[in-house]
Amino acid sequence: MACTDEYIQYVLEQLSPAGEVSARKKFGEYGLYMDGKVIGLICDNQVFLKKTEAGADLLGNEAEEGFAYPGAKASYVFENLDDQDFVIQVFRASWEQIPFPKPKKPRK
DSSP states (O other): OOOOHHHHHHHHHHHGGGSSEEEEEETTEEEEEETTEEEEEEETTEEEEEOOHHHHHHHOTTOOEEESSTTOOEEEEESOOOOHHHHHHHHHHHHHHSOOOOOOOOOO
């Protein structure tokens, strides 16, 4: 099942206080970007946040984990982002530990 436009808008609205947030279509689903970093994926109307130590500390042992697609690394899964303050806290803490993408080499 693909993501609905309504769900993408819901995610972007809920995360907007955290910074510059956007979703870009990738591989039939969406990459989730925050302040210049890829922070996760949006697939099948679920948000998959990259795993970090900061995220683990805030979410605890009960954090739901899953795979955005077959062969993907395990991520934290969010279906409901209604607790906006907590979700933003988790995403900002994780953002701090995710490196910026490496610059692309110019083509010859």
